[in-house]
Structure formats: structure tokens, C-alpha cells
Amino acid sequence: MVTGNRLGVILEWEGVAVEVDDPDLEPRVWYVLSLEEAKSFPSDAVLKKIEGMRTDQAISEILRWSEDPEEIQRLAARKELIYQTLRGGYYKLRPGVLDFLNTLVDFDIPIAIAAPRSRMILEEGIKTVGLQGYFDAIVALEYFCQGKPDGEMFEVVVELLGLEPAVCIVFGNSNLTTESAHIAGMRCVAVASQHPSYELQAANHVVRWLDQLSIVDLQRIVNGEAIGRGGRESDMDMEIVFEE
Template identity: 30%
Template sequence: MTTAPWAVLFDMDGVLIDNTEFHINAWIQFAQLRNFPLTRDLYIEHINGRVSADAMAYVLQRPIPADELAALTEEKESIYRELYQPHLQPAPGLMSFLDALKAQGVRTAVGTSAPASNVSFTLDGLNLRPYFDAVVDASMVRRGKPDPEIYLKAAERVGVEPARCIVFEDAFAGIEAGLRAGMHVVALATTHMHEELADTGAALIIDDFTALTVNQLRQLID
């Protein structure tokens, strides 16, 4: 077993927290206000895992200027935060898993398509920020998932080569981003069912973190 450093990179929504249905409901409410017939299936196909610029362009059916994008994004995210606030909690088994990673000196980062306001809402609301060596959000990249930029930047910030990084993702776009970055991917079946994730290229598919050990994870790269 090699002693070279390795890292675990986490998506946020649908991974650190099981909040997918709240995001879906928030997007549907937002779209209804603009007479766009968004459904759960359309959300999963066109929005889940993607940065706000791409998602908003799909719902409004036009490119969104930067100044307008900021206001629209915050409007949608305020709907989401109001819906999810009473339910905010870490994914099952997450805290113990993060403690185990920290105890073994594994480097960690968050790579999320979420805006900074939601990152603060989640990481600070649950006191998760101290567990991560780096956080990369949508404002820090030019190209959203499935482009690998967000995970490559996260790997660079924790000082670990991509081949020794393991990405935790729930969305097809995020899984593709991790694989395109040359990383190993663990898929969480929070947004998609196991059978839907079977052909994504993920090395492992799990329901949550409760039965996962650091040594089991290490085997993916050693």
C-alpha cells in the first residue's frame, strides 16, 4: 500500500445533505412563476448538477446576462433555503465518515455547482466547514459540470494529483465531471436509483455513508 497522499472530493447537494427533492420543488416553484412547465424528469435531465447559468438558460429559454443571473439565482435559492431550512441535516453516516478521514490525514474538499450563499447555508449551518481543506463553488469556475474544471481545481487546492482523488457524486453531470478529471467516483443513490447509476462508470454505488470505511475507499486507488 502506497503512502502517497490522496484526497476525497465531495459534491454538496445530494451528497453531504440529502436535499434533492427540496431543490426540485424550489426549481418547479421558480419555473411556475415564469410559466415554464418544469417537471421532476426535466429537472434531472437538464438542471441537476449544473451551474446556475446553464440551469437558468434552460428554464428561461435564453442566455442570461451576468447581472440578471445573480438576482434570478438568489430568488430561486431563497425558495430552496426556506423549504429546506427546517430539514437541514447531514447525510446519514457523514459525520462519522468525515471524522474517520480526518483521523487518517486524508485531504478533503468540496466541489459544488451551488452558489456561495447555499454553501454558507449548508457548511456553516451544519458546522461542516472545518472538515474540508478547500471549498470550490460555482463562482470559482468558468465551466460547470460535466466539465471537469471544478474537480481539477479542488484537487489542485488540496495538492493531490487527480488519479489519487475520489469523488462523491449523485448527479450524472457530476459523475461525468469526476471521470473526465481522471478521478475515481463513488455514486450516491440519492437522486438516481442504483440501476440508473450502474452504467455511469462509478467505481462504487452507495445509499449513504453509514457502512463505508476509509480502508474500503482507499482500495479504489491503491
């Protein structure tokens, strides 16, 4: 049996634990902010580059909208408020998540949520989908300074869990998350919720649903072993092909 001190699981929030109901939400938020502030709207390439980054980091390092720390924080706070307004409070748990979490709990495996969202937003979302009590750590943007691709967010998680990076698996839905996890010395499973699986091959493994993986699979991933596709069928590529 795999015991809790030999394995840890870190989940990102949107696209991993809960559905991304509106894939155009982030671009719309940036669009509204750019209109309000009379800034140039970021190109698709730039939007993809800042996906999953801390907002203040994206504003200062990528968009270069300001060099003033106070102004950067003002813009970041405003962007967060626009996001909350457009997003609303509705969240939908992704299929297979609850079964996966219950299996982890049965094997006493520590679980954490990590995301560049405020603690308040994460806690409200967790309550909305009924996942209170499942997570041994919740790492929000207040807990780290350097966003992706830096590994600090995940480094904070393992410190809180009391585990070594090498025994932890990050579940994310972008190549930026994979890069960040690898920099932090962790394995990464990419969840093909927003992007097709063929775009996520930098990860150690790719799934569509979390319950495609067993505890044995997780241990094999930690050990650096390749595993085959299992569980429910992944239909991300089919959706992309037949999307109108």
C-alpha cells in the same frame, strides 16, 4: 498506511453529506420561477438533465430562457433566493458521515466540499450540522464557470488541495456527477440517496452510506480495483420496491 499526499476525498453536499429531505424541492423552485417569469415549466426529462448543473448554465444552455448575460444572472439569482426561502436553514447530517470524516482525518487525508451552491449557503449548512474544521477546501459556484458535466468544479478542488486528479475520489449522488468526475480524471463513488443503486452503475462504486467504505477500500478504488459491498446494508432498492 495511506497518507494524505496519496489520496483525496471530494464530497458533494446534498445527498452525500446531508440528507435531501425534500426530493421535489428543486422542481418546486423551478416551478415558482417559471410562474414568476411566465416561462414554460421544464419537463421531467429536462429537470433530470439540469440536476446538479449551475443555474445560469441551465437557464442559458438547456432551458434557453435568455441569451442576455445580465438577464441570465438575474434569473439565476432569483432562483437561488427562491431556493433559500423554500429550503430554509435546516440540514440533517446523513448517517455514517461523521464516522467517515473522522476516519479520513485520522489518516490525514484531505477532504473537500464541492457544490453548485453559493459559498454562503455551504458555509451556513456546514455550521448547522457542526462540520466546521473538517474541510481543507470548500468550492462553491463562485469558484468555477462551467458546471456539470464539465469537470471544472472538481479540477478547481484538486488545485486547491495540491493533489493530482488520479488520486482523488468524488462522492456524488447522480450520473451527471460521475460523468463530471471522470472527465476531470477522477474516480467516483455514487451515493444512492436519491436514486436507486441500479441507476448509478456508471460510477466506480456505489454505496448507500459513506461508512460502508474503509481506507483500504478507498485506495483500491483509486487503483482501479473492484471492491465488494461492505459495511452497513444498503437498503435503497428495498425502499424503492416498497414505496407507496
